[in-house]
Amino acid sequence: MFGKKKQKPQIDKDQLELIENAQRRIKQKKRLYVHFVLFLIGCVLLIIANTVLGIGKDFTIAGVNWFVYAILIWLFLFLYHLFNVFVTHKFMGKAWEKQQLEKLVAKQQERIDKLKAGFVKEETLIAQSDLYNETTPKTQNPKSKSELTIIVAAAKNDAIGKGNKLIWHLSDDLKRFKSLTSGHHIIMGRKTFESFPKPLPNRKHIVISRQKDYKIPHGVILVNSLEDAIDAAKNDSQPFIIGGGEIYKQAMLLADKIELTRVHEDFEADTFFPKIDSSIWKETANTFNKKDKNHEYEFSFITYLRK
Numbered sequence: 001m002f003g004k005k006k007q008k009p010q011i012d013k014d015q016l017e018l019i020e021n022a023q024r025r026i027k028q029k030k031r032l033y034v035h036f037v038l039f040l041i042g043c044v045l046l047i048i049a050n051t052v053l054g055i056g057k058d059f060t061i062a063g064v065n066w067f068v069y070a071i072l073i074w075l076f077l078f079l080y081h082l083f084n085v086f087v088t089h090k091f092m093g094k095a096w097e098k099q100q101l102e103k104l105v106a107k108q109q110e111r112i113d114k115l116k117a118g119f120v121k122e123e124t125l126i127a128q129s130d131l132y133n134e135t136t137p138k139t140q141n142p143k144s145k146s147e148l149t150i151i152v153a154a155a156k157n158d159a160i161g162k163g164n165k166l167i168w169h170l171s172d173d174l175k176r177f178k179s180l181t182s183g184h185h186i187i188m189g190r191k192t193f194e195s196f197p198k199p200l201p202n203r204k205h206i207v208i209s210r211q212k213d214y215k216i217p218h219g220v221i222l223v224n225s226l227e228d229a230i231d232a233a234k235n236d237s238q239p240f241i242i243g244g245g246e247i248y249k250q251a252m253l254l255a256d257k258i259e260l261t262r263v264h265e266d267f268e269a270d271t272f273f274p275k276i277d278s279s280i281w282k283e284t285a286n287t288f289n290k291k292d293k294n295h296e297y298e299f300s301f302i303t304y305l306r307k
């Protein structure tokens with residue numbers, strides 16, 4: 001309808017390469033043949049020049065005429081040419097170069113694939129750990145699943161004890177202490193432990209002392225540092241630090257929560273609770289309690305969480 005299209009010869013890339021290669025080889029062999037003919041003619045001319053025309057007749061090296069050396073040098077060059085055509089170009093020619101290049105590219109590709117696989121694996125792990133961080137509650141220390149809680153009753157002036165005894169008796173405070181700590185580990189300094197007539201029921205006692213041979217009743221755990229005490233309670237979701245002054249001071253740096261009973265009065269004392277820094281601790285609950293026949297002083301239950 002729109003006229004006949006001119007048919008193009010259909011030669012693929014490989015065929016084209018074979019043809020080019022054959023042409024190249026023919027050219028190389030032709031050049032070698034010309035070289036051979038020139039060499040033969042050259043040899044005859046050199047011999048004639050020396051023997052017939054007498055050119056350099058007297059010039060000899062080690063008793064041999066110069067044209068012999070000239071022919072030998074040319075022969076060497078011709079052999080080198082021959083070697084190039086039949087060995088170097090045949091086995092290390094373009095095809096060989098291409099093959100080497102392909103091998104190299106394949107190796108590089110393999111390395112890239114390996115790196116890619118490693119990268120994907122790493123990305124997956126990062127994504128998984130991000131997901132873990134997102135699902136871990138922020139109020140908890142991410143390193144441990146337990147919520148280390150200080151429980152204390154402190155006066156307005158932070159007094160907590162005198163002569164290794166508590167200063168007041170507040171029945172509701174003791175009830176709260178019992179209900180919060182029951183079923184948990186309670187961590188205390190040696191002096192606080194000695195202030196009890198006997199271990200408290202339904203709680204695992206961990207006593208901290210520097211004395212390695214300190215005698216403790218059966219079932220009580222003795223440790224030599226606060227860190228060891230926390231470690232001993234690591235399976236508890238909420239271990240409690242229950243005092244006294246020395247242990248509170250050290251535990252303030254590690255605790256996640258403070259359950260404070262603030263007694264609204266000043267008292268004379270020899271042991272005090274550290275100041276609660278509002279830049280570190282956030283008040284999350286506060287319940288005021290009036291005086292009554294069982295409670296000589298006003299007091300508040302206050303909860304703090306580490307910010």
Ligand SMILES: NC(=O)c1ccc[n+]([C@@H]2O[C@H](COP(=O)([O-])OP(=O)(O)OC[C@H]3O[C@@H](n4cnc5c(N)ncnc54)[C@H](OP(=O)(O)O)[C@@H]3O)[C@@H](O)[C@H]2O)c1
Pocket residue numbers: 151152153154159160161162163164165166188189190191192193195208209210211214223224225226242243244245246247248250271
């Ligand atoms: N109001 C409250 O809520 C409350 C609560 C608990 C206690 N308290 C009062 O607090 C007073 C006792 O407190 P406190 O400060 O005198 O004594 P404490 O803290 O109960 O115990 C101190 C002892 O703990 C051991 N200790 C402390 N740090 C240690 C560490 N880093 N490594 C190893 N051992 C360590 C030492 O025992 P060793 O000497 O054996 O080495 C030290 O003498 C009493 O008056 C008690 O009634 C009040």
